[in-house]
Amino acid sequence: MASELITIKIGGEAGFGIKVAGATLSKVFLRAGYEIFDYSEYPSLIRGGHNTFEVTVGPRVRSCVRPVNLLIALNQQTFDQHLPELSSDAGIIFNGVKVKPTSKDFRLFDVPFSELAKNSGGTELVKNTVALGAGLAVLNAGVEGLLMLLKQVFAKKSPQVITMNLNAASAGYDYVKTHFKEPFPYQLKSLPPRDLMYLTGNEAVGLGAIAGGCSAYFAYPMTPSSTVLEYLTKSGPKVGMLVRQPEDEISVLSSAIGSGFAGIRAMVGTSGGGFSLMTESLGLSGMTETPVVIFMAQRPGPATGLPTWTGQADLRFLLHAGQDEFPRMIIAPGDAEECFYFTAEALNFAEKFQLPVFVLSDKNLGEGGMSVPTFDPAKIKIERGEWLKEEDLAKMGQYLRYRLTASGVSPRVLPGCMGGVHEANSDEHDEYGHSDESAKTRTAQMDKRMRKLEAALKEVPDPKLYGPKDAELTIVSWGSTKGAILQALEELLSPPAGGGDKDGVGAVNFLHFTYLWPFPTPNAAQKLLSAKKLLVIENNHSGQFEGLIKEHIGRVPEEHLRKYDGRPFWPHEIVEKIRKHLSN
Amino acid sequence: MISNPNIVNPLKPEDYSSEVFPTWCPGCGNFAIWAALKNALSELKLPPHRVALSFGIGCSGNFNNFVRANVFHSLHGRALPAAMGIKLGNHELTVIAMGGDGDGFAEGLGHTLETIRSNVNLTYIVHDNHMYSLTTGQTSPTTALGAKTKTAPLGAYEYPLNPLALALSAGGSFVARGFAGDIPHLQSLIAEGVSHRGFSFIDVMQPCPTFNPEMSYDWYRGRVYRLDEAGYVPDNRFRAWEVAQAPLDKKIAIGVLYKEDRSILEDNFPELSKTPLVKRDLNKLDIRPLFDNFK
Numbered sequence: 001m002a003s004e005l006i007t008i009k010i011g012g013e014a015g016f017g018i019k020v021a022g023a024t025l026s027k028v029f030l031r032a033g034y035e036i037f038d039y040s041e042y043p044s045l046i047r048g049g050h051n052t053f054e055v056t057v058g059p060r061v062r063s064c065v066r067p068v069n070l071l072i073a074l075n076q077q078t079f080d081q082h083l084p085e086l087s088s089d090a091g092i093i094f095n096g097v098k099v100k101p102t103s104k105d106f107r108l109f110d111v112p113f114s115e116l117a118k119n120s121g122g123t124e125l126v127k128n129t130v131a132l133g134a135g136l137a138v139l140n141a142g143v144e145g146l147l148m149l150l151k152q153v154f155a156k157k158s159p160q161v162i163t164m165n166l167n168a169a170s171a172g173y174d175y176v177k178t179h180f181k182e183p184f185p186y187q188l189k190s191l192p193p194r195d196l197m198y199l200t201g202n203e204a205v206g207l208g209a210i211a212g213g214c215s216a217y218f219a220y221p222m223t224p225s226s227t228v229l230e231y232l233t234k235s236g237p238k239v240g241m242l243v244r245q246p247e248d249e250i251s252v253l254s255s256a257i258g259s260g261f262a263g264i265r266a267m268v269g270t271s272g273g274g275f276s277l278m279t280e281s282l283g284l285s286g287m288t289e290t291p292v293v294i295f296m297a298q299r300p301g302p303a304t305g306l307p308t309w310t311g312q313a314d315l316r317f318l319l320h321a322g323q324d325e326f327p328r329m330i331i332a333p334g335d336a337e338e339c340f341y342f343t344a345e346a347l348n349f350a351e352k353f354q355l356p357v358f359v360l361s362d363k364n365l366g367e368g369g370m371s372v373p374t375f376d377p378a379k380i381k382i383e384r385g386e387w388l389k390e391e392d393l394a395k396m397g398q399y400l401r402y403r404l405t406a407s408g409v410s411p412r413v414l415p416g417c418m419g420g421v422h423e424a425n426s427d428e429h430d431e432y433g434h435s436d437e438s439a440k441t442r443t444a445q446m447d448k449r450m451r452k453l454e455a456a457l458k459e460v461p462d463p464k465l466y467g468p469k470d471a472e473l474t475i476v477s478w479g480s481t482k483g484a485i486l487q488a489l490e491e492l493l494s495p496p497a498g499g500g501d502k503d504g505v506g507a508v509n510f511l512h513f514t515y516l517w518p519f520p521t522p523n524a525a526q527k528l529l530s531a532k533k534l535l536v537i538e539n540n541h542s543g544q545f546e547g548l549i550k551e552h553i554g555r556v557p558e559e560h561l562r563k564y565d566g567r568p569f570w571p572h573e574i575v576e577k578i579r580k581h582l583s584n
Numbered sequence: 585m586i587s588n589p590n591i592v593n594p595l596k597p598e599d600y601s602s603e604v605f606p607t608w609c610p611g612c613g614n615f616a617i618w619a620a621l622k623n624a625l626s627e628l629k630l631p632p633h634r635v636a637l638s639f640g641i642g643c644s645g646n647f648n649n650f651v652r653a654n655v656f657h658s659l660h661g662r663a664l665p666a667a668m669g670i671k672l673g674n675h676e677l678t679v680i681a682m683g684g685d686g687d688g689f690a691e692g693l694g695h696t697l698e699t700i701r702s703n704v705n706l707t708y709i710v711h712d713n714h715m716y717s718l719t720t721g722q723t724s725p726t727t728a729l730g731a732k733t734k735t736a737p738l739g740a741y742e743y744p745l746n747p748l749a750l751a752l753s754a755g756g757s758f759v760a761r762g763f764a765g766d767i768p769h770l771q772s773l774i775a776e777g778v779s780h781r782g783f784s785f786i787d788v789m790q791p792c793p794t795f796n797p798e799m800s801y802d803w804y805r806g807r808v809y810r811l812d813e814a815g816y817v818p819d820n821r822f823r824a825w826e827v828a829q830a831p832l833d834k835k836i837a838i839g840v841l842y843k844e845d846r847s848i849l850e851d852n853f854p855e856l857s858k859t860p861l862v863k864r865d866l867n868k869l870d871i872r873p874l875f876d877n878f879k
Contacts (some may be wrong), residue, residue, distance in 0.1 A: 251662075264674070377872060
């Protein structure tokens with residue numbers, strides 16, 4: 001990978017605050033003017049498993065990259081297990097009292113975490129803070145940023161807790177500065193400050209929901225969607241949003257649809273198993289034409305599957321879920337920035353076209369922290385679709401909730417408006433909403449509902465093309481693979497150090513799909529048809545999006561790269577695949 | 585269709601009728617519940633546009649076509665979650681959910697317990713005919729032991745669920761039983777339930793002359809007695825439990841078994857205290873302060 005990127009990995013036993021320690025480190029680097037992208041691995045356990053957190057830091061970062069350049073091993077397992085992931089010049093920080101070095105191939109920094117923690121007035125618990133201080137010293141990054149952040153993080157705790165943590169950080173930092181004089185090859189000096197935010201995809205979805213005017217969020221906890229529920233429970237009420245955890249996912253989506261009928265913007269969040277329970281209500285939204293936004297954070301399945309790992313294997317599930325046919329939209333953001341703006345946009349689409357809209361994410365994007373330009377709420381315009389008010393109704397005869405229109409969209413009325421009583425009916429219904437099983441009404445209402453998808457397609461943005469306009473090979477992908485592919489492109493499109501052939505320059509570009517359904521826009525179809533060769537990259541077994549290309553574009557992509565082991569793509573895997581293809 | 589939909593006063597029961605005449609069998613208990621509901625709404629002077637009704641699926645679910653109000657016809661077992669969503673979206677609406685015994689005690693039992701527990705301010709009327717009738721006569725959770733049905737030709741073999749005991753044990757703040765053979769009494773129960781601040785649960789004994797002819801109007805009339813006429817005061821959960829335990833084939837108490845004032849679900853959401861969610865101004869949201877945590 002590009003040499004200006006540095007990857008630091010922290011590992012230890014589950015339940016010992018690995019994630020918190022890692023996120024603290026990420027934020028210190030963010031404030032030092034760096035871009036970051038982090039990634040954590042943890043088993044579905046509270047205590048006793050192996051947890052890791054890795055963060056890639058640099059002036060420009062699109063994805064977590066490997067190899068790892070600095071490993072902070074809080075236990076023996078971390079030291080032993082991750083040696084193959086290290087660069088040849090990597091360093092390992094560990095506590096020699098508890099961890100026996102099983103390799104001498106790397107720069108070893110033996111730092112007595114526990115002893116230093118005790119000396120700073122703390123317990124074993126603050127050893128992570130010692131380790132963070134030590135890590136910053138190895139990277140020659142200065143400890144001030146960490147001290148300031150710790151003061152903020154523990155602001156509400158007792159003065160003893162604050163002092164203990166500050167002492168611990170300084171102790172780790174000073175120990176390394178005193179005992180290890182030889183400079184480490186990876187250095188992180190502060191850069192000029194930038195207007196960036198550090199957050200996970202899920203937090204960005206939460207913020208997008210708030211900014212997009214979602215008034216009620218319903219969810220039942222399920223990894224990896226739960227952090228949206230947690231974030232909104234904390235932050236939603238500050239701006240007047242109601243957040244509720246009902247008894248099951250069936251109730252979650254039914255309640256949200258009830259709220260949509262009442263006239264508010266409602267949203268739910270879940271993962272595949274929870275969505276399995278929601279499928280019947282998805283049809284209810286489709287049939288009653290009640291807007292709802294469904295945030296879906298994918299994890300590998302089937303059944304319980306790999307609860308805390310990642311995958312992109314639910315695209316076809318969402319596309320076809322529910323009996324019979326009804327329109328729906330699927331939006332798959334590729335990074336935290338898109339999570340924010342597209343979630344707000346999903347709320348608009350749901351109301352404009354009166355249908356269910358999915359925001360499709362996964363564990364990799366949802367729980368990965370990343371730096372993004374500070375969001376601009378002014379870019380979000382609330383568009384609530386067509387509504388009739390009491391004065392409109394007074395001029396009309398009868399209000400027809402399911403009036404047959406050219407666009408398929410029938411104006412709504414807020415329940416509570418005088419003259420606007422109506423029936424939202426899960427049975428097939430006439431224009432008023434009464435149950436009607438006649439062939440004529442059935443066909444007319446079916447056509448009306450499906451027309452909305454044609455109308456929506458006209459407003460759906462085209463996929464974004466990254467890299468040169470024309471290329472020998474066009475990478476096609478969707479959603480959260482964006483970061484790894486962009487990071488790979490950075491390497492492929494930059495001339496190799498030391499001159500020589502231009503490698504992939506001009507040879508490869510990347511078509512990234514975020515608005516997945518309805519599909520395809522005319523421009524997307526044209527691009528997919530005219531590309532010289534297609535390489536489809538997906539985090540699933542069967543090539544679910546590749547199948548859509550075959551079905552709806554009529555082209556068989558030349559190459560694909562698929563992964564379904566629960567891990568995200570690493571940029572070097574993509575670079576390898578493309579170099580191999582280009583060299584053939 | 586009503587020619588002038590803006591008539592508010594005086595409200596008559598027929599103002600809540602749609603132009604579709606019910607498709608229930610002659611003698612169906614649903615007619616009585618339909619009448620009692622319309623009477624209660626006009627008694628309470630609640631205009632149709634201020635009322636939202638949520639339905640499940642079953643003979644009771646077909647009710648949706650026969651009433652004039654804001655109607656949400658949901659799925660089997662889901663009348664309550666939908667009603668919950670409507671109420672939280674706009675708590676100024678009067679919300680009433682309706683479903684049958686299959687809806688509330690089989691497919692939607694989890695929702696029934698949760699909604700009772702939540703004490704959200706809405707009313708739930710169960711059309712309890714002890715049978716699946718829209719699907720032509722299969723066993724329901726409240727079918728009496730030994731009763732012959734299409735799916736239990738030798739007689740129902742599972743102990744029938746006791747809706748009132750269930751509601752009491754889940755912490756119901758208004759637990760009542762009505763009888764479709766006594767419309768004025770049922771009307772007063774519905775009116776009292778709708779006026780109750782909290783979740784009101786009304787289990788209505790509903791004869792089904794087509795698929796459960798054994799439990800006819802006459803069968804019920806020989807057993808039904810009114811709690812208020814018996815001097816019963818509904819302020820004690822233990823006494824209510826005793827009443828709820830009486831076997832249906834002996835004596836059937838109708839009226840309010842238990843009633844208490846306690847905090848409702850909406851009290852726990854400060855965001856509902858000023859205005860209903862539906863009146864939030866979405867163009868005046870200032871979210872920038874939330875960015876500070878991410879800097």
